[in-house]
Amino acid sequence: MNPLWEALTLQAGYNATLVAVGAALLGIAAGATGSFMVLRKRALVSDAMAHATLPGVGLAFMLMVALGGDGRNLVGLLTGSAVTAGIGLLGVDWLTRRTRLAEDAAIGSILSVFFGLGIVLMTIIQTMSSGRQAGLESFLLGSTAGMLLSDAITIAGGGALALGLVWLLRRPMTMVAFDAGYAQAVGVDVRRTDLAMMALVMGVTVIGLKIVGLILIVALLIIPAVTARFWTDRAEALVWIAGGVGGVAGYAGAAVSASAPDLPTGPIIVLIAAALFLVSLFFAPLRGVVAAVLRHHHFQGRVHRRQGLLSLSRAEPIHDPMTLRVLRRDGLIRADGVATDRGAAEAARAARDERRWTAARDLHQDTALIGRYDGLTAIDAVFTPDQIAAFDRHLGREGMI
Amino acid sequence: MGAEFVQLSLTPILIGILAAIACALPGNFLILRRQALIGDAISHVVLPGIVVAFLLTGAVAAVPMLIGAGLAAVVAVILIEAIKRLGRIEPGAAMGVVFTSLFAGGVLLLEQSDTSGVHLDVEHALMGNLESLIWLDANGWASLVDPLALAGLPPELGRIAVVALVISVLTWVFWRPLTLTTFDEGFARTLGLPASALGFGLVITAAVAAVAAFDAVGSIIVIAMFICPPAAARLMTDSLVRQVWWSVAFATLSAILGYVLAGYGPLWLGFADAVSAAGMVASVAGAILLLAALMGPRRARLGESRATS
Incomplete structure (x- = not known):
């Protein structure tokens, strides 16, 4: 049987199956969360957050090694990345509110500076104890090759958790994304809903680091939402169509990538999502070209x-x-x-x-x-x-x- | 500061400074036009351009790669505009779709093609190799006037110098129309200025700066220099002329300080190895922006009292 078919039908081994399921869950969560974010016109804030995870990964690694640990514990690395991603998000907010810089300048500066800091930390780690720094570069572009079982479980569990939270918060987030003024009038706390939305974006980013990588995770948040926009004018439907597109891209991408060498997971997932986008751009019945x-x-x-x-x-x-x-x-x-x-x-x-x-x-x-x-x-x-x-x-x- | 400095550090620092200035000059206008992230998008799509050029020519030659990268940047700008109009999508999202897809395509092409024999990989593209642009033929300050040694200068220096010079001249020549279209596009149009053409020209200039700088220093420095020095300069003054000079000063300072801290900082702290110069230059630029945001005399928006901000 050919390896692509095996991977697509979940017969390529227990790990590959878990990774594919995890990528699908992550894709659904990312598509749904991303559509709220795109409707709120904050698409590229997530790019700043994604790049801001790199110093966190480096610091967490150094901390865990200093404490005598392994340094490659995925939960520890993801926690570290969440901390600096949060700092990056606060940084964008702070620059936009407290100075006269526009949001795009704030996003660009946080993105490049945090990424630069992360690269500095990576070069320090490379010289620290050369045998043990294995695999931190995989956070740049994602890699599922040689993933541990515990990592796959972490990703599948994280994806399911994020998806559950999207389900719970879907009503206030839909309202705020669609019409913030109206939401405020009927008693939705807009600020806290926005905060919850960005926290979800951060969660998706962090969980996606290992599979998609920090440079391209923003694509999994934006492309499904933009794709879904061609198929519907209803906010509720938009969210779940975007989730579907993200899920298909995640699942198929992980499977294709597992089926042959030299097919990096993150880029494959993104290219499948981009193909779905192109098809929608031209052939969607409602708003297609x-x-x-x-x-x-x-x-x-x-x-x-x-x-x-x-x-x-x-x-x-x-x-x-x-x-x-x-x-x-x-x-x-x-x-x-x-x-x-x-x-x-x-x-x-x-x-x-x-x-x-x-x-x-x-x-x-x-x-x-x-x-x-x-x-x-x-x-x-x-x-x-x-x-x-x-x-x-x-x-x-x-x-x- | 002797022969070793000239041989190992002088050219990287010069290249860093020129790349930083070449990016910071168009960055000033991009920031005022709320197009700061165009620089980010361009520096991502440079990768597929370079990879395609490599696949077509089969060699790591500078000129085809620069052309490929430049074409990729133009294609990306056109795609962003097309998707924005065809799909009625907000600019940020359209940009996000285009640059991530193109970058993903570039990475895939790179992984699929046989580049094991050449120095071409994603990490190199991101981080550059500033440290390796050394001047082997130099053996002291005297080499600066020795034609034989000058012939051995890294070719990146000449390229980035030409680009930095061209961009400076362009900024000077187009100063008035650029300023007018940036601040009041409607008024500029009534004067008969081709505002759209100027806007497109600015983006192309930024792309040229990004591509030339990318060749020498990697994409982190490119993004950081497009945005951080002009953003910090914007918090220092209300005059565009002074803002541009501040941004040039900040860019220069970031390049010098970043390189020195990366190369010598760890030694001062007792570590044996240098850290990434590209990463450190971006970090220093961020530190300058942070200081400007905390203390810059013009950091607040008009109408907000400075005490509360």
């Missing part, structure tokens, strides 16, 4: 057809090539531009529609109804037959028929 182009084309056709029919009814010559094409396609005019029988009938009907609309504007002051006039909507889609009969009587009195 192809759907938008088709809608535009269809609308254009309707406008040209209607205007062409009105010109026919007034026996005006038609010059616009697109109008001619549309009328010919629908069999309303012959090749020489003269109206067919059906074309003449349709033209008369369009002209009558326009006259009835004129009468409707004379008789009705209700803008909700006559405001529906856009030159395309048929009048019987808006008014009842009784009302239309009344318009015809009005037109008869005015001598317009």
Whole structure:
């Protein structure tokens, strides 16, 4: 059997299975959390936090070695990374509130400085006790190769925990992300909800360090949310579609990466998410590019057809090539531009529609109804037959028929 | 400060200073335009550009790689703009999608291709190799006027010097239109200035600075120098001219102090080995920004009293 299929169907060993499940849980949690964050327009704050984990990993390693421990204990390293990520988040907040720097400058400076500090610590660790520094670089780009069973359990458990918290907090977070003012008015504590959201983002970042790595974890938070945006306009649905995209990317990415050498886990997960994004960008039925182009084309056709029919009814010559094409396609005019029988009938009907609309504007002051006039909507889609009969009587009195 | 300094430390420090200045100059305008993270995005997408150039030419040659990286930066900027418009997505998220995907692609290409024989890996791309840009042919200060020794200067020095010079000249030539479009784009348009073209030109200039500096010092210094020195300078003064000079001073200070602390600091503390110069330069730039945020005379927003901030 081929190794990719084995990995995808969870037959590539106990560890690989746990990692794939853990990556899927992490992906769902990241997608859902990320969609709240993107709706709050704080997408890149998570990038600063992710880069700020590096000094924490280094410090935790040094501390654990100084205390006589192994130094590679994953729980210890992740705790350390959470501490400095938290400091980084506070730093971004502090710079944005206390100085006149904008948030993007605050994000960029925290990101680069913490990452620089982390690199300095890494070079110190490299010289400390060369045999034991194994594997800290794997936090940069993620790696599941040679992962210990306890690490895999930690990641799967952490992913499940984060997902559970998203489920518990989904209502206040949806409200705040969608309309902070309204949420405040109905008694949601916006500040604490924001704090909880950023804490969740931090949790996802820290859990994702080992699988996706700190440079790319931000992708797992942003890409699913942006992808989901093409499929729905509803906040509730957005969150779970994003979770689905993240879950698929995490699961498939971990499986693909386990199936062959030289396939780093983090980049593979991100590239699968990016592929899902590209497909959505072009082919999503609601907001995708192809759907938008088709809608535009269809609308254009309707406008040209209607205007062409009105010109026919007034026996005006038609010059616009697109109008001619549309009328010919629908069999309303012959090749020489003269109206067919059906074309003449349709033209008369369009002209009558326009006259009835004129009468409707004379008789009705209700803008909700006559405001529906856009030159395309048929009048019987808006008014009842009784009302239309009344318009015809009005037109008869005015001598317009 | 003798022959050893000229041989081992003079060129890295010079390259560091020039790279820092080349990045800090466009950084001033990027920060005022709220585009600070463009620098971050560009420094990530440089990697796939370099890898593709390597795969096409099959050699680690500077010029194709610089071209590849520059093209990748332009592609990224266009992609960000396209996704922002096509998907009606906020700029931060669009940027996040593009640079992470391209970076992931670069890493995957790098892992899949056979680069074992050449010095090309992700960590090198991130951290640079400032320490290794030594001037072997030098044997003292006298070498500065010895044409034979000067020929042995690391080629990175010449490249970054040219780029730093070009960017300084560009900043000087386009000073007035750049300032106008940065502060009041509408007004600049009524004067007939091509605001969009200037904005795009600024981003391309930043990309050139990032690519040239990246070649010499790695992407950490690039991101840090785009943002930290101009941000700190912005907290020092209200005048853009003075802000630019402050940022150049801060960038220079970060490069010198960072290199010296990384190379000699551990020795003073009794450790045997130097630490990463790139990381230390970024750390020093952060320390300068922290000081400016705590004590800079213009750190508060207009209208906020300085006592409360």
